[in-house]
Amino acid sequence: MPTILFYLFAILMIAGGVCVVVLKNPVSSAMGMIGSFIGLAALLIGLNAYFVGTLQVLVYAGAIMVLFIFIIMLLDLKKEERKEFSNASIAAGVIIPLLLVLIMVPVFSSIDKDFAKLDGQALTASIEHLDDSIADDSQIVKALRGEKNMDKPADSSKATLPDVNLIGQKLFTDYNFPLQVVGVLLLVATIGCVTLSKKLHGDEPETNTDNRMAKTIAKSSIIPEVSMPADGSENIASTEQAELQLDEQAATVILPENAKSDKKLGIIYSSRPDDADDLVIINGVGPLLEDKLNEIGVYTFKQIAEWTPEHVAEFDDLLSFKGRIERDNWIAQAAELQANKFI
Amino acid sequence: MATASLTEYLFFSGLLFAIGLAGVIIRRNIIVIFMCLEMMLAAASLTLVAFSRQNLVNGLPDYDGQMLVFFIITVAAAEVAVGLAIIVALYRARKTISTDDLTTLKN
Numbered sequence: 001m002p003t004i005l006f007y008l009f010a011i012l013m014i015a016g017g018v019c020v021v022v023l024k025n026p027v028s029s030a031m032g033m034i035g036s037f038i039g040l041a042a043l044l045i046g047l048n049a050y051f052v053g054t055l056q057v058l059v060y061a062g063a064i065m066v067l068f069i070f071i072i073m074l075l076d077l078k079k080e081e082r083k084e085f086s087n088a089s090i091a092a093g094v095i096i097p098l099l100l101v102l103i104m105v106p107v108f109s110s111i112d113k114d115f116a117k118l119d120g121q122a123l124t125a126s127i128e129h130l131d132d133s134i135a136d137d138s139q140i141v142k143a144l145r146g147e148k149n150m151d152k153p154a155d156s157s158k159a160t161l162p163d164v165n166l167i168g169q170k171l172f173t174d175y176n177f178p179l180q181v182v183g184v185l186l187l188v189a190t191i192g193c194v195t196l197s198k199k200l201h202g203d204e205p206e207t208n209t210d211n212r213m214a215k216t217i218a219k220s221s222i223i224p225e226v227s228m229p230a231d232g233s234e235n236i237a238s239t240e241q242a243e244l245q246l247d248e249q250a251a252t253v254i255l256p257e258n259a260k261s262d263k264k265l266g267i268i269y270s271s272r273p274d275d276a277d278d279l280v281i282i283n284g285v286g287p288l289l290e291d292k293l294n295e296i297g298v299y300t301f302k303q304i305a306e307w308t309p310e311h312v313a314e315f316d317d318l319l320s321f322k323g324r325i326e327r328d329n330w331i332a333q334a335a336e337l338q339a340n341k342f343i
Numbered sequence: 344m345a346t347a348s349l350t351e352y353l354f355f356s357g358l359l360f361a362i363g364l365a366g367v368i369i370r371r372n373i374i375v376i377f378m379c380l381e382m383m384l385a386a387a388s389l390t391l392v393a394f395s396r397q398n399l400v401n402g403l404p405d406y407d408g409q410m411l412v413f414f415i416i417t418v419a420a421a422e423v424a425v426g427l428a429i430i431v432a433l434y435r436a437r438k439t440i441s442t443d444d445l446t447t448l449k450n
Contacts, residue, residue, distance in 0.1 A: 002346065003346060003347050006346070006347040006351065007347075010351075010355045013355065013359060014355065014358055014359060014362065017359050017362040017363065017366075017382055018362060020362075020366055020375065020378055020379060020382065021362060021365055021366035021369060021370065021375075021379065026372060026374055026375055029375050029378060030378065033378050033381070033382065036359070036382065036385075037385065040359070040385055040386075040388075040389060043352065043355070043389060044388075044389065044392050046346075046347070047352070047392050047393055047395075047396040048396055048404060049392045049395070049396065049404070049409055049412075051409070052388070052392055052409050052412050052413065052416075055413065055416055056385070056388075056416070059416050059419075059420055060381070060385060060416070060419075063420065064381065064419070064420060064423050067423060067424070067427060068374065068377075068378060068423075068427070071374065071427045071430065071431060072374060074431070075374075075430075075431070075434050075440065077372070077374065077440065089368060089369050089371075090369055092368050092369075093364075093365040093366075093368035093369035094365065096364065096365070096368060097361035097362065097364045097365040097368075098361070100357070100360070100361045100364065101357065101358060101361050104353075104354065104357045105354075108350045108353050108354050108357075109350070111349065111350060112348060112350050113348060113349045113350070113397065114346070114348045114349070115346060115348070115349060115396055115397060116397075116399050118399075118404075122402050123402065123403075125402055126401050126402030126403050129401030129402065130401075161403070161404075166403065166406055167406060167409060167410070167413070170406045170407075170410060171410065171413070174410075175410050178414060182414060182417050182418070185417075185418065185421055186417070186420075186421055188421075189421035189422075189424050189425050190424070192424075192425050192428070193424050193425060193428040196425070196428035196429060196431075196432050197428055197431065197432070
């Protein structure tokens with residue numbers, strides 16, 4: 001690499017690094033980091049490490065920095081960047097790296113070596129020392145000899161460094177075992193990410209359908225926040241809660257004109273309301289039962305959904321049901337039907 | 344055509360390492376600290392490749408050094424993935440990523 005290009009990319013690399021440290025906005029830091037890595041990749045290519053330089057661009061400047069920017073945007077970090085740095089940390093942050101650089105200077109000035117030339121002759125000469133396992137007609141040997149096409153004779157002045165082939169050869173022979181280990185490491189990292197990204201138990205949002213249903217009902221119902229039982233076994237516990245809430249809220253409940261809240265029977269309509277439901281849809285209610293319920297003043301799913309165990313017992317007696325309401329789970333059914341009405 | 348010498352490569356990689364170190368010490372944003380750590384790793388990679396180019400083995404660069412760089416890049420990728428997942432989990436729990444506010448282990 002000509003010296004002027006070396007300095008250009010070296011300065012790009014250092015300037016990018018300074019940007020990362022100095023700029024306050026994390027997104028700007030990440031952009032500086034990308035510039036820094038591109039400069040670094042160019043320096044690596046200048047060192048004849050073509051494969052590593054490409055990897056640097058692909059993995060670091062590409063994948064890793066995209067991940068960083070993704071997280072910065074996910075967390076929306078801009079607003080947190082208004083704090084001033086303390087003087088002590090700035091002093092430490094300047095002095096310690098400065099000492100490091102000062103130590104480096106005498107060490108590096110004692111070794112002033114230029115790189116040995118990797119020209120065609122040197123490359124062709126290296127064929128003799130290649131590993132025996134590399135065949136004479138392999139890509140490595142061809143590139144080192146300078147054979148571009150089959151028709152033209154080998155020209156050692158056109159020899160190139162088969163960087164990728166040599167790395168591949170090394171990786172899959174001498175470094176085969178570490179390669180497998182790194183594969184396992186990546187797998188473990190993947191599993192670790194999934195585990196870490198899982199929501200903690202405490203802050204898990206309530207996603208099950210029962211809760212959603214209860215919310216829908218609460219929105220649409222006269223009485224807000226009546227918890228809906230999911231199945232028969234939970235009936236008693238949750239309806240007890242509902243009863244408590246009912247008692248508390250009974251005073252503030254706004255009822256339609258033709259309805260009144262009966263202590264024994266829950267909400268009762270004196271005449272057929274406009275939004276009367278087809279109660280036959282409930283499993284266990286036939287046309288005959290519907291008529292009977294209407295007679296008492298029960299017209300809507302909502303009424304049934306809000307029954308407490310006392311109400312259920314009362315209706316059991318009134319209609320001589322013998323536990324049918326609980327057996328067929330009317331309350332849960334009515335709650336579900338009520339919720340679905342508004343979807 | 345003059346080319347840069349080994350010393351210059353080493354010096355610039357050392358400088359990049361020092362800048363990364365300064366960032367780790369000065370900055371309070373944990374994501375920027377993490378970026379500076381990556382920068383230090385990359386600076387070390389440059390040193391390795393420079394020495395691999397310098398130390399010719401039978402007329403070819405010493406690919407053992409570049410193998411190490413290859414593995415550093417792979418491990419760094421895994422490290423970033425896990426580290427950022429930890430930062431996200433941390434942010435979810437504490438609603439902050441400033442190291443000034445993360446003082447559970449202090450006192």
